[in-house]
Amino acid sequence: MATHLILKKIFKTGIVSEPAPAPGDGMRTRMQELQADILKVFGRALAIRHVDAGSCNGCELEIHALNGPQYNIEGLGIKFAASPRHVDVLLVTGPVSRNLETALKRTYDATPEPKWVVAMGDCGCNGGIFGESYASCGKISNVIPVDVEVPGCPPDPVTLLQGILAAVSGGR
Numbered sequence: 001m002a003t004h005l006i007l008k009k010i011f012k013t014g015i016v017s018e019p020a021p022a023p024g025d026g027m028r029t030r031m032q033e034l035q036a037d038i039l040k041v042f043g044r045a046l047a048i049r050h051v052d053a054g055s056c057n058g059c060e061l062e063i064h065a066l067n068g069p070q071y072n073i074e075g076l077g078i079k080f081a082a083s084p085r086h087v088d089v090l091l092v093t094g095p096v097s098r099n100l101e102t103a104l105k106r107t108y109d110a111t112p113e114p115k116w117v118v119a120m121g122d123c124g125c126n127g128g129i130f131g132e133s134y135a136s137c138g139k140i141s142n143v144i145p146v147d148v149e150v151p152g153c154p155p156d157p158v159t160l161l162q163g164i165l166a167a168v169s170g171g172r
Contacts, residue, residue, distance in 0.1 A: 095130040
């Protein structure tokens with residue numbers, strides 16, 4: 001197809017993505033309160049290390065959305081970090097595959113105290129459709145202690161943010 005025909009089709013079709021959700025009642029005030037709470041508890045930004053223990057990547061899409069400009073969690077003082085030695089929260093997705101069991105334990109051990117673990121998605125909370133088998137340890141709490149479970153397949157970004165904040169606020 002020629003370039004001009006492609007451009008013509010694009011202009012004819014227009015924008016096909018869904019609009020951004022409208023902020024809920026008091027959401028802006030609540031976001032400001034959350035930022036103040038995070039800074040009050042930590043005196044700095046909250047750092048998260050995401051660990052994919054064998055997920056289908058559905059939860060990862062929601063994490064990317066949470067980390068994007070629409071939800072702007074960095075504006076709340078929450079950031080993702082690459083090293084478990086520099087984080088406060090481990091965000092773990094998927095049922096723990098047998099191949100990643102040792103890596104997850106090492107990541108947990110490398111995270112300094114105080115630390116919180118958030119199990120994300122149905123697979124992380126209860127093993128999901130995989131359960132326990134020769135290839136899967138099942139839910140995350142079968143391998144490391146879990147502070148908060150955020151169910152859903154996958155949970156939406158707002159629910160995930162609520163789970164992360166529940167772990168942090170409940171632990172101090």
